[in-house]
Every structure is written in structure tokens, then in C-alpha cells.
Amino acid sequence: xxxxxxxxxxxxxxxxxxxxxxxxxxxxxxxxxxxxxxxxxxxxxxxxxxxxxxxxxxxxxxxxxxxxxxxxxxxxxxxxxxxxxxxxxxxxxxxxxxxxxxxxxxxxxxxxxxxxxxxxxxxxxxxxxxxxxxxxxxxxxxxxxxxxxxxxxxxxxxxxxxxxxxxxxxxxxxxxxxxxxxxxxxxxxxxxxxxxxxxxxxxxxxxxxxxxxxxxxxxxxxxxxxxxxxxxxxxxxxxxxxxxxxxxxxxxxxxxxxxxxxxxxxxxxxxxxxxxxxxxxxxxxxxxxxxxxxxxxxxxxxxxxxxxxxxxxxxxxxxxxxxxxxxxxxxxxxxxxxxxxxxxxxxxxxxxxxxxxxxxxxxxxxxxxxxxxxxxxxxxxxxxxxxxxxxxxxxxxxxxxxxxxxxxxxxxxxxxxxxxxxxxxxxxxxxxxxxxxxxxxxxxxxxxxxxxxxxxxxxxxxxxxxxxxxxxxxxxxxxxxxxxxxxxxxxxxxxxxxxxxxxxxxxxxxxxxxxxxxxxxxxxxxxxxxxxxxxxxxxxxxxxxxxxxxxxxx
Numbered sequence: 001x002x003x004x005x006x007x008x009x010x011x012x013x014x015x016x017x018x019x020x021x022x023x024x025x026x027x028x029x030x031x032x033x034x035x036x037x038x039x040x041x042x043x044x045x046x047x048x049x050x051x052x053x054x055x056x057x058x059x060x061x062x063x064x065x066x067x068x069x070x071x072x073x074x075x076x077x078x079x080x081x082x083x084x085x086x087x088x089x090x091x092x093x094x095x096x097x098x099x100x101x102x103x104x105x106x107x108x109x110x111x112x113x114x115x116x117x118x119x120x121x122x123x124x125x126x127x128x129x130x131x132x133x134x135x136x137x138x139x140x141x142x143x144x145x146x147x148x149x150x151x152x153x154x155x156x157x158x159x160x161x162x163x164x165x166x167x168x169x170x171x172x173x174x175x176x177x178x179x180x181x182x183x184x185x186x187x188x189x190x191x192x193x194x195x196x197x198x199x200x201x202x203x204x205x206x207x208x209x210x211x212x213x214x215x216x217x218x219x220x221x222x223x224x225x226x227x228x229x230x231x232x233x234x235x236x237x238x239x240x241x242x243x244x245x246x247x248x249x250x251x252x253x254x255x256x257x258x259x260x261x262x263x264x265x266x267x268x269x270x271x272x273x274x275x276x277x278x279x280x281x282x283x284x285x286x287x288x289x290x291x292x293x294x295x296x297x298x299x300x301x302x303x304x305x306x307x308x309x310x311x312x313x314x315x316x317x318x319x320x321x322x323x324x325x326x327x328x329x330x331x332x333x334x335x336x337x338x339x340x341x342x343x344x345x346x347x348x349x350x351x352x353x354x355x356x357x358x359x360x361x362x363x364x365x366x367x368x369x370x371x372x373x374x375x376x377x378x379x380x381x382x383x384x385x386x387x388x389x390x391x392x393x394x395x396x397x398x399x400x401x402x403x404x405x406x407x408x409x410x411x412x413x414x415x416x417x418x419x420x421x422x423x424x425x426x427x428x429x430x431x432x433x434x435x436x437x438x439x440x441x442x443x444x445x446x447x448x449x450x451x452x453x454x455x456x457x458x459x460x461x462x463x464x465x466x467x468x469x470x471x472x473x474x475x476x477x478x479x480x481x482x483x484x485x486x487x488x489x490x491x492x493x494x495x496x497x498x499x500x501x502x503x504x505x506x507x508x509x510x511x512x513x514x515x516x517x518x519x520x521x522x523x524x525x526x527x528x529x530x531x532x533x534x535x536x537x538x539x540x541x542x543x544x545x546x547x548x549x550x551x552x553x554x
Contacts, residue, residue, distance in 0.1 A: 033496030047072035055471035082502035118146040120465040150468040152280035162360035222270035229267035264318040373398035386426035418451035
């Protein structure tokens with residue numbers, strides 16, 4: 001609208017004031033969002049299949065919002081986009097299910113029963129329960145629907161929730177870290193004091209973000225612990241200069257060697273935890289790579305803390321900073337500890353913790369390990385392993401169980417019979433220079449009629465959403481859009497702004513989008529001052545900087 005105003009001035013006429021009112025802005029945003037959504041729905045209808053990722057949250061207005069992202073094939077390539085937000089009165093499965101079915105009809109998504117392959121969620125019972133959840137209700141209509149519990153959430157649950165009951169100290173440490181971050185971020189003077197004490201600490205002052213890492217990013221708790229361990233001396237010095245009750249309480253915790261040792265132990269493993277977390281949050285997720293990273297993490301834990309005690313640099317440096325002074329144990333010459341450190345006791349405790357951690361991971365990822373053989377339908381895997389003499393034998397061994405878990409046992413004969421033809425095709429017709437897109441296009445052309453279910457599985461592998469991280473990104477954007485100063489924003493406006501913000505980079509044809517939006521806006525009411533030539537000039541201006549013209553804060 002700002003660009004429109006500037007443009008009108010260059011043409012020698014003044015835009016009527018009503019076109020700069022809130023209602024006009026809102027009207028135009030709704031048109032653009034609807035146009036964007038219509039393009040996405042057209043692409044979904046052209047795709048042979050699609051998958052959904054769902055996640056729920058409560059916004060500032062206490063409204064339950066369900067963010068829906070969709071993964072489908074566009075020009076034979078997987079494409080992730082934000083589709084829609086559902087605003088429901090409550091979070092029960094039946095309400096969400098009814099709203100989802102109504103969304104399919106309202107948006108014009110055709111044949112969802114025959115094209116919806118999988119549903120990914122964060123593990124919330126209302127969504128992923130196979131009996132009473134949204135997944136269970138959809139499975140009654142789509143028997144082959146595959147339910148996926150987000151792998152990133154699985155790892156987060158294994159790293160925190162599953163261990164809290166056996167190790168209550170974990171919850172206390174999490175709270176201590178949070179209280180410390182909150183204490184310093186509530187006062188600019190305390191922050192300045194902390195930074196003043198950090199001058200000699202290498203590479204940290206400019207990078208530290210004390211509040212955001214703990215209170216906003218849901219998967220960065222270990223990162224926060226690691227950062228705190230690195231600046232712990234500066235934190236303690238700053239706390240000792242304060243005279244309030246909170247600082248004294250925090251100092252009491254830090255004077256307990258049990259808390260100090262656990263903080264540095266968790267900081268030691270945080271790097272490997274971070275590697276796994278990042279691998280599960282990649283936009284172009286690769287199951288094989290992520291599982292390999294998880295296995296490396298498990299091997300590292302086992303070798304360092306179960307087979308032997310060989311801690312990393314953070315814990316080792318911490319032990320060197322504990323000295324005996326006048327019959328007292330002192331940490332880094334700034335804090336007297338309450339009692340002695342029995343390292344053998346803590347070695348046994350850390351070993352027990354790592355053992356339970358590995359059990360929690362194995363339990364959480366059991367179904368993923370069972371589906372790991374799904375890799376047989378990965379085009380890149382076939383391209384790299386088709387010449388292996390064991391590929392057909394391995395497929396014959398794993399296929400029956402895999403197809404049963406994928407609910408394809410009724411057509412197992414067709415898939416098992418057709419797989420050798422696919423392997424043979426890769427052996428003789430595919431080179432290392434061929435891309436996944438070209439290979440997939442040729443496979444569709446040659447085998448869709450003869451082995452339709454086999455091709456369905458190859459398609460399915462490309463568009464199964466193993467994580468719902470894209471939904472988390474939408475919630476982050478939603479929080480930046482609907483702030484406390486905009487708490488009265490209507491649901492439709494919020495969904496429209498999310499549509500434009502989240503999909504600005506995925507719009508492959510901005511010229512068509514702008515053309516359609518401008519003409520729909522012009523046709524909705526008779527804009528007497530617009531003629532075809534003026535509209536064409538306006539489109540050219542907006543196409544040059546369409547992101548700046550449309551994606552503004554309102």
C-alpha cells in the first residue's frame with residue numbers, strides 16, 4: 001500500500017484516504033494471503049501425494065491454534081510450506097479432526113483420502129493417539145495413513161522428561177539455570193556487572209544471549225547450561241556483589257559441589273546433544289544422516305562415561321579449579337564449597353545417568369529403528385547401493401516386517417516382486433550425474449502402471465515429515481506477529497500474515513502472485529482511477545521489490 005501511494009503520486013493523482021485505512025490494509029492482506037494459499041492448493045492437487053505436520057499452541061489471547069504445514073511434490077521435488085492455521089475452542093481430538101476435514105473442503109484440496117500419506121506431530125495425545133487422537137480418527141478413513149512422532153521432540157523428551165523422575169537433580173539444575181538467566185536479564189546493571197567480569201573470558205562476551213536461549217528456544221537447554229558453565233566464575237563474582245535475597249539463594253546452590261559437578265558434566269555432553277538436535281531440525285531432513293549422528297552420540301556417551309571415565313575439556317578444567325585453601329575447598333578462588341568432593345561417587349552417578357539416558361533414547365526411537373529399512377525406497381540409497389550384491393537379500397529379509405509397519409502388507413507381493421526391477425533399472429540406466437528429480441521422473445514414466453504401490457512407497461519416502469520443526473518455526477513467527485501490543489489481532493488476520501511471512505521464500509512465481517492479487521483487489525470494488533496501463537505499471541514496480549512492498553509489520 002505504501003508503494004501504491006508513491007506510485008499514485010508519480011501519476012499525478014492522490015490516492016483516496018480510505019485506501020490507507022486499516023480496513024483497506026486488512027482487505028488487501030486477506031486477498032494476498034488467499035491468493036498465496038490458492039497457489040499452494042493448486043500445487044497440492046497436482047502432487048500425487050502429500051503429508052501433513054500438525055502442532056498446537058495457545059496464543060496470547062488464550063486461543064488454541066493448530067499450525068498445519070504440508071509436504072508435497074512440486075515439479076518432482078519435495079516442497080515444505082505453511083498451509084493454514086486452525087483456531088479451535090478446545091484442543092480435543094474430535095474438534096481438531098472436524099476442523100481439519102472442514103479445512104480440506106473449504107480450501108478445495110481434492111481426494112485427501114487417497115493422497116494423504118502421513119501425519120507428523122509432537123506426540124500430544126490428542127493428535128497422535130492411534131485410537132482416540134486425530135491420527136486414529138483419520139486412520140478410520142485412510143487405513144494406510146502413517147503416524148510419525150516428531151524425532152526432534154522424541155530426542156528432547158529422552159533428554160529431559162524421561163530422566164527427571166530418576167534424577168530429580170536435573171529439574172533443580174534446569175530451574176537454577178533459568179533463575180540465573182532471569183535474575184541477570186531483569187536488570188541492566190546486573191548485566192553490565194556480569195559483562196564487566198567477563199572481560200578476560202575468550203570469545204564469549206559478544207556471543208552470549210542469556211535470556212533467549214533458555215526462555216524461547218525450546219530445544220536449547222543444554223546450550224544454556226554450557227554457556228553458564230563457561231561464565232560461571234563471572235556469574236558468582238557478580239552475585240557476591242549483590243545484597244538481595246535472590247543472589248544469596250543462588251550462591252547457596254552454586255556452593256554445593258553436587259550442583260557444580262552436574263552443571264559441568266551436562267555442559268560436557270552438550271556439544272554432542274547439540275549436534276543431534278541440529279541434525280533433527282534441518283529443513284531438508286535426511287533420516288540416514290540423523291540416525292548416524294544419534295548413534296555416534298550414543299557411542300561417545302558409552303565410551304566416555306560407561307566403559308571408562310574420560311570427561312571432556314569443560315569438566316576436566318572445572319576439576320582443576322577446585323583447590324584446598326585453609327582446610328576448605330574453594331572453586332576458582334571465588335567461592336568456598338559446602339563439603340568435600342567424592343569424585344568416585346559422582347563417576348558412578350554419571351555412569352548410571354548415561355546408562356539410563358541410552359535406555360531412554362532406545363525406547364523413544366524403537367519405532368524409528370524399526371522403520372530404518374524404509375531407506376530401501378530412498379532414490380539416493382538406490383543410486384549408491386544398487387550394485388551391492390547384498391541389497392536384494394537384505395530387502396528380502398527386512399521387507400515383510402517393514403511393509404507390515406507401513407500398512408502395505410496387502411500389496412506386499414507386488415512390492416517384493418517389483419523391487420528387483422527397480423534395482424536393475426538403477427544398475428543399468430542410472431549414472432552418478434543423474435539427479436533425484438530426473439530419476440524419479442523416469443521411474444514414474446516407466447513403472448507407475450506396472451508397480452503402482454512400489455512407486456507410492458518411493459514417493460512416500462520423499463515426503464514423509466520426520467519432524468514437525470517447521471511448525472515450531474511458525475509458532476516463533478506467530479509470537480513475533482501477535483505480540484502483547486497486538487493481542488486483539490483477529491484470527492483471520494494472524495493466519496493471513498503467517499501465510500505471507502512463512503511462504504515468501506517458497507513462492508516460485510511472484511510475478512503471477514502480484515498480478516493476480518492486484519487484479520483481484522481492483523475487481524472487488526471498481527477502482528475508477530485504475531486503467532489497464534496503470535495496473536501494468538504498478539505490477540512492474542511491485543515485482544521489483546515485492547517482499548518489501550507486502551511483507552511489512554502491521
